[in-house]
Every structure is written in structure tokens, then in C-alpha cells.
Amino acid sequence: MLSSSSSKVQKLMLLLHQCSDTAALRCAHALVIVNGLAQSFTLVAKLLGLCSSLSESVAYASSIFSEVHRPNVFLWNSLLKAYSKSDNPLQAIFSYRRFCCLGFRPDCYSFPPLFDVCRELSAMIEGLQVHVHVLKTGFGSNLCVQTQLLRFYAQCGGVVSARLVFDEMYQWGRDAVAWTAMIDAYASESGDVTEAFRLFKAMPFERDAVCWNAMIVGFIRWGEIAAARELFVEFSGKNVACWTSMISGYAHIGEYREALNVFSQMRLSDSKPNCITLVSALSSCAHLGAIRIGMSIHEYIEKNGIYLDVYIGTTLIDMYSKCGNIESSMKVFDLMPQKDIYCWNTMIEGLAVHGLGCHALEMFSDMQDEGFEPNEITFVGILMACSHMGLVKEGQFYFDSMINQYGIAPRIEHYGCMVDLLGRAGLIERAEELVNTMPIEPNAVIWGALVSACRVAGNVELGERAAKHLLDLEPQNSSNYILLSNIYAAENRWDDAEKVRKMLRCSGVKKIHGFSSIEVGGVVCEFVQGDRLLSKDIYQLLDDIAMKLKDMGHIPGIKEVFHDIEKEEREYALSGNSEKSAIVFQEVHSQL
Incomplete structure (x- = not known):
């Protein structure tokens, strides 16, 4: 005792x-x-x-x-x-x-925990009730309570109320927390980023990393990435939150190269990436096909003993899958100590995209055995697997069971998969019937899948009808004009094909050239369709590949390529597509 x-x-x-x-x-x-x-x-x-x-x-x-x-x-x-x-x-x-x-x-220390709860849960009504109690008990002018009240309104979207509280605070009592909260409120979607920046510059205190990050995130949120980058470069005290905000911001707007560039700079700094940083960087690798960079991040995760949670694990699976290494996706999946439905869905979709439909269906069965109930995303992967394998009956079965057994209402993605499945199987009329009876208004993806199916099947009449809907929905998308033109070209209707191409030229729509990207020596290189700026070695290798394929009996699909050029020139145009150029460039580089 x-x-x-x-x-x-x-x-x-x-x-x-x-x-x-x-x-x-x-x-x-x-x-x-x-x-x-x-x-x-x-x-x-x-x-x-x-x-x-x-x-x-x-x-x-x-x-x-x-x-x-x-x-x-x-x-x-x-x-x-x-x-x-x-x-x-x-x-x-x-x-x-x-x-x-x-x-x-209550005293002045009774209210801050309550405002913390209301802020965390975005409980505006309860927060207003607490505010009323603050005024009734005479703590409305207490700086500690006012600061928490300001943070509550700022985070719950009450920008006007937050500003009223901010203005009511004694000027000498507004500390850095209050100023940062007000800046954060204006930097939100419901605020005014210009006013946020004005307050940021007028702040009478030394701005800490939290304040700088609030302003950087605000600019990113409002789509002003250049202004965010300027602040980011200016700030010398970057912490992991600042680095992560910039990397995530670039990844969110599709600037994946810049996201990885910032990540590389972060690796040279004193800041260590956290889970969110790694997920954003891996996601950028997935979109760029930068597998070597992705593998180096994976190696960093293993060397530093970072727990392979569902977020990092699922992103690794997605990265390896999109970079063409489905075996590594499976290894990561098997090593994960815990899995959620999103992890299973990512693995199923990866297998389906890689043409491993049987494995995807087996994975679906294993998922159910583990006690996971499929959701709408699961069935997108399953229907993709059936489509790639040509399993029409099985695809219809899973589509029906999704509705009847699991009570999931089909979304536009599910109908798109079914149209693609029927179209690939040559069942064009059934695909059209499904599109016409959909309870959802068909979008450009649906009509595009039907047009593509008509092109393969040579069904010009239906292709014309579907293409009309497609052009009505997306008149500024050059690919839609090309699709219809290719349908005509495949059937030797060159006058109609030329009319569509003339329509494209007269519409002022800018033609989007196809491109492919590949990682070579840790650098992501892009190749544009029809690029004529490559080295002689690459052109020579492309010619050699074309000749070998021809000797093996391969007949290039030249019917859709420029009817007004000679046959040999059409074959040459096809041999220089962006995917082949990317692969050949990698092969040439590996021999250096």
C-alpha cells in the first residue's frame, strides 16, 4: 500500500x-x-x-x-x-x-468539446443549439469559446456565421488559430478563395505550416493549381501535410507527371510520406503506367515497415494491374492481412481487364465464401469478365441475379457492360433492344459501345442510328465522327465516310490524337498516333515487325484507313500506331 x-x-x-x-x-x-x-x-x-x-x-x-x-x-x-x-x-x-x-x-471549458463533436459530425443543428446555450450562459465573448465556435462554423460550411464570430472577437484576442480557421472557411467550396488569400496576406502573426497548407488546399480546391504551386514553392517550412496536399492536388486534376515530380522532391526532403501521400503517388503511377516508380514506392513501404492496410494494399493492386503486372497484383492481394469489399472489387476488375475472366469469376466465388456481399461495383467487374470471355448466358445470369438476388438497381455502367457483351458476341439487335428499353437515359458510353459493335459486325444501318445519338450527346468529341466514318469506310462507302470527315472539319472540333505512354529508365515517355519524329532505329524495327507479322499471315485492317492512299501506305500508317511505337522504343532502349 x-x-x-x-x-x-x-x-x-x-x-x-x-x-x-x-x-x-x-x-x-x-x-x-x-x-x-x-x-x-x-x-x-x-x-x-x-x-x-x-x-x-x-x-x-x-x-x-x-x-x-x-x-x-x-x-x-x-x-x-x-x-x-x-x-x-x-x-x-x-x-x-x-x-x-x-x-x-457550465464554464468556458464545457463548450469546446461540444463544438469539437459538432464540427467532426457536421452537426449544424446541434452546434446552433450549443451556440444559443453559450449566449444564454454569458460566455459569448469568451475568446476560448469564440475560437471553437469559429472553427465549428468554418468547418460546417457556415462561412457568413464564422465571419460574424471573427469580427466580434477583440482584435487583440484573435490568435493564429482563429485567423487560420477563418482562412480555411473562405478557402472551402462554399467560401471565397480571393478573400481567403486577402486574410492570409493580412494575418498579423507568423504563418505556420497549418495556415500555409490551408491556403494551398484552398487554391487547389478552387482549381487554381498554379497559385497553389506558387505558394508551395514559396513556403520553406513544408511538412508532410503540405507535400501531400500538392501531390494529391495534381493527381486529382489528372496532372500525374507533376504529382510524381513533387513526390520525388519530397523523397529528397526531410518529410516522410504518409499513407495518403503514398496512395496519391501510387494512383499517379497507375494512370501513367509508371511501374518502376510504383515498384520503388512498394519497396519503400516494405523497407519502412508501413502497414499494408486496405487503402495502400488496394492502390498497389490497382497500380500493378493497370501497369500490366497482374501477377504482382495477386501477390499483394494474398499478403494483405485484412481485405474489404473495395479490395476484392479491384482484384476482380484487374483480372477481368487482363482477360482472366475465369479467375475473376473464381475470385467472386471466394469473396462470397469469405462473407462479403457484392455491391454494384463488384458486378461491373463480373460483367466485364463475362464480356471479355464472350460468356453471354453467364453475363445475363449475373445481371439478373444482381437485380433479383441482391436488390441492386443497375446503373449506367452495368448497362454499358451488357451492351458491350452482346455487341462483342455479335448480338447487335439484342444490344439495341436493351438500349431502347433501359430505364435510364443512355449516355455516350452506351451509344459508343453500340456503334463500336456495329462497326465490327458491319451493321451500317444500326450504326448510323446509334452514331446520330452519340453525336447529339457529344458533338465536340472528334472520336464520335471517326467511329461513324470508320463504319462507312469498312463497307467501302467512301463518299459517306468523306462526308463525315468533312463534317468534322467544318464543325471546328479539334481532332484528338491517340497516344500511349510507357516507362523507360524511370521516365514516362508518351507517343502520339502518327508521330514521325522517332529515330531511324525505331522506324526500322517497326517495319521489321510489320514484315514478320505479314509473313505469319497477319492481315492488317486497312479498310478504315484513308481510302485515298495506296494499300502499302495504309499498312504503313497502321504500323506506326502509338502502342507499337511505345513498345518498340522500350525494346530499342533496353538494348542500349
């Missing part, structure tokens, strides 16, 4: 400070009870704080508090704070109501 009461409290407080897990917390709590100190406000407040920081259950925190016979406001505030940081933060609101019903009067 411990000696005097004050000495006991001091020693137990020292012991509580050393608690690093819930087992140690419970042992320390037992010692508090054994030594007859369950009524010590100081020790109980510390125990309640540890319950939230160590993710102990709300019920356990409640049991500790209930042992106190006459809790005071200080202890109630400790309970509210513990609840606000728990996995059930609404308990803080309920406890505050009980606190008031028991006749206690």
Missing part, C-alpha cells in the same frame, strides 16, 4: 502518465480503487483522459465517472472531453444535457 494521501495521488499520477495501452490503464485504475482514491478528481480526470487517448470504450469511461459520488464541473468537463474524442462522440452531447438537467452551470 502507498503512504499518505497526497503522496499516493502523486505516485499514481506518475503511474498513469506511463500507461501506454488499455491493459496498463485498467491495472492503474485498480490501484486507484485499492488505495481508496476513486473520489480523487485529479486522478479520475486523468483516467477519463486516458480512456479517450487509448481508445478505451465509452462504457468504461462512464463506469469510472459513475464511481464519483459528487462530481464537480471540472470532472464533468473531463467526461465531455473524453466522450468527444471517443468512437461515440455524440455521448458528449447527451452527457451535457444530463449535466444541465442536474442543475450544474
Whole structure:
């Protein structure tokens, strides 16, 4: 047993400070009870704080508090704070109501935990009720309460209310937290990024990384990536949040090269990437096909012992799949300690895209055996697998079971897969019937799939009808004109093909050239369709490949290529497509 009461409290407080897990917390709590100190406000407040920081259950925190016979406001505030940081933060609101019903009067420390809860849950109504109580109890001008109130309105989209609170605060009392919260509010989607930047420049304090990051994220959110980059370059104290914001911002707008460039710069800095940074970088690798960079990131994850959670694991699976290495996708999938439905979906879709439909269907069966219920995204992958394998009956079965067995209403993506499945199988009339009976208005993807199917099947009449819908929906997409022109060209209707191409020229629509990208020596290189700026070695290798394919009996599909040039020239035009150029460039480079 411990000696005097004050000495006991001091020693137990020292012991509580050393608690690093819930087992140690419970042992320390037992010692508090054994030594007859369950009524010590100081020790109980510390125990309640540890319950939230160590993710102990709300019920356990409640049991500790209930042992106190006459809790005071200080202890109630400790309970509210513990609840606000728990996995059930609404308990803080309920406890505050009980606190008031028991006749206690709050102080300025009672409200910040409540505003934290309302901010975290975006609970605007409850936050307004707490604000009213702040005014009724006379704490409306308290700087601590005002700052939390400002942060609540700022994060919940109440920009006007946040500004009113900001203006009511004494100018000398507005600290850096208040200024940053106001800047963040204006930088949100419902704010005004120009006003945010004005406040940012007018801020009377030294701006910390949180403030700089709020402004950088604001510019990114408002689509002003150049302004965000300018601030990012200017700020010398970049932390992991700043780096991650810039990388994620570039990835979000499709500037994947820039995202990886910033990531490379980050690797040379003192900041270490976190989970969000790695996911954004891996996603950029997936879109660019930059498998070597992706593999180096994977290696970094393994060397640094970063836990392969569902977010990083799923992104790795997607990256390897999109970069053409489905075997590595499977390895990552098998190594993941925990999987969620998104992980399964990504793996199923990857197998389907790689033409491994049987494996995708087996994976679907394994997923159900593991107790996961398929969702709408799962069935997109399953229908893709059936489409790539030509399994019409199976595809129809899964489409029907999605509706009847799982109660999932088909979305436009599912109808697109079914149209593609029927079209690939040559069942053009059934595909058209499905499009005409869809309960959803067909979009350009649906009509495009039907037009492509008509081109393969040589069904000009239906192709014309589908292409008309396609052009009505996307008159500015040059690919739609090319599709229709190719249908005519494939049937030697050169006059009609020329009319469509003339329509494209007269419309002023800019033709989008196809391109392919490939990673060579850690650098992502792009090749444009019809590029004539490559080296002689590459042209020579392209010619050699074309000759070897011809000797093996391959007949190039030249019917759709420029009817007004000679046959040999058409074959040459096809031999120089962007995918072949990319592959040949990699082959030439590997021999250097």
C-alpha cells in the first residue's frame, strides 16, 4: 500500500502518465480503487483522459465517472472531453444535457468539446443549439469559446456565421488559430478563395505550416493549381501535410507527371510520406503506367515497415494491374492481412481487364465464401469478365441475379457492360433492344459501345442510328465522327465516310490524337498516333515487325484507313500506331 494521501495521488499520477495501452490503464485504475482514491478528481480526470487517448470504450469511461459520488464541473468537463474524442462522440452531447438537467452551470471549458463533436459530425443543428446555450450562459465573448465556435462554423460550411464570430472577437484576442480557421472557411467550396488569400496576406502573426497548407488546399480546391504551386514553392517550412496536399492536388486534376515530380522532391526532403501521400503517388503511377516508380514506392513501404492496410494494399493492386503486372497484383492481394469489399472489387476488375475472366469469376466465388456481399461495383467487374470471355448466358445470369438476388438497381455502367457483351458476341439487335428499353437515359458510353459493335459486325444501318445519338450527346468529341466514318469506310462507302470527315472539319472540333505512354529508365515517355519524329532505329524495327507479322499471315485492317492512299501506305500508317511505337522504343532502349 502507498503512504499518505497526497503522496499516493502523486505516485499514481506518475503511474498513469506511463500507461501506454488499455491493459496498463485498467491495472492503474485498480490501484486507484485499492488505495481508496476513486473520489480523487485529479486522478479520475486523468483516467477519463486516458480512456479517450487509448481508445478505451465509452462504457468504461462512464463506469469510472459513475464511481464519483459528487462530481464537480471540472470532472464533468473531463467526461465531455473524453466522450468527444471517443468512437461515440455524440455521448458528449447527451452527457451535457444530463449535466444541465442536474442543475450544474457550465464554464468556458464545457463548450469546446461540444463544438469539437459538432464540427467532426457536421452537426449544424446541434452546434446552433450549443451556440444559443453559450449566449444564454454569458460566455459569448469568451475568446476560448469564440475560437471553437469559429472553427465549428468554418468547418460546417457556415462561412457568413464564422465571419460574424471573427469580427466580434477583440482584435487583440484573435490568435493564429482563429485567423487560420477563418482562412480555411473562405478557402472551402462554399467560401471565397480571393478573400481567403486577402486574410492570409493580412494575418498579423507568423504563418505556420497549418495556415500555409490551408491556403494551398484552398487554391487547389478552387482549381487554381498554379497559385497553389506558387505558394508551395514559396513556403520553406513544408511538412508532410503540405507535400501531400500538392501531390494529391495534381493527381486529382489528372496532372500525374507533376504529382510524381513533387513526390520525388519530397523523397529528397526531410518529410516522410504518409499513407495518403503514398496512395496519391501510387494512383499517379497507375494512370501513367509508371511501374518502376510504383515498384520503388512498394519497396519503400516494405523497407519502412508501413502497414499494408486496405487503402495502400488496394492502390498497389490497382497500380500493378493497370501497369500490366497482374501477377504482382495477386501477390499483394494474398499478403494483405485484412481485405474489404473495395479490395476484392479491384482484384476482380484487374483480372477481368487482363482477360482472366475465369479467375475473376473464381475470385467472386471466394469473396462470397469469405462473407462479403457484392455491391454494384463488384458486378461491373463480373460483367466485364463475362464480356471479355464472350460468356453471354453467364453475363445475363449475373445481371439478373444482381437485380433479383441482391436488390441492386443497375446503373449506367452495368448497362454499358451488357451492351458491350452482346455487341462483342455479335448480338447487335439484342444490344439495341436493351438500349431502347433501359430505364435510364443512355449516355455516350452506351451509344459508343453500340456503334463500336456495329462497326465490327458491319451493321451500317444500326450504326448510323446509334452514331446520330452519340453525336447529339457529344458533338465536340472528334472520336464520335471517326467511329461513324470508320463504319462507312469498312463497307467501302467512301463518299459517306468523306462526308463525315468533312463534317468534322467544318464543325471546328479539334481532332484528338491517340497516344500511349510507357516507362523507360524511370521516365514516362508518351507517343502520339502518327508521330514521325522517332529515330531511324525505331522506324526500322517497326517495319521489321510489320514484315514478320505479314509473313505469319497477319492481315492488317486497312479498310478504315484513308481510302485515298495506296494499300502499302495504309499498312504503313497502321504500323506506326502509338502502342507499337511505345513498345518498340522500350525494346530499342533496353538494348542500349
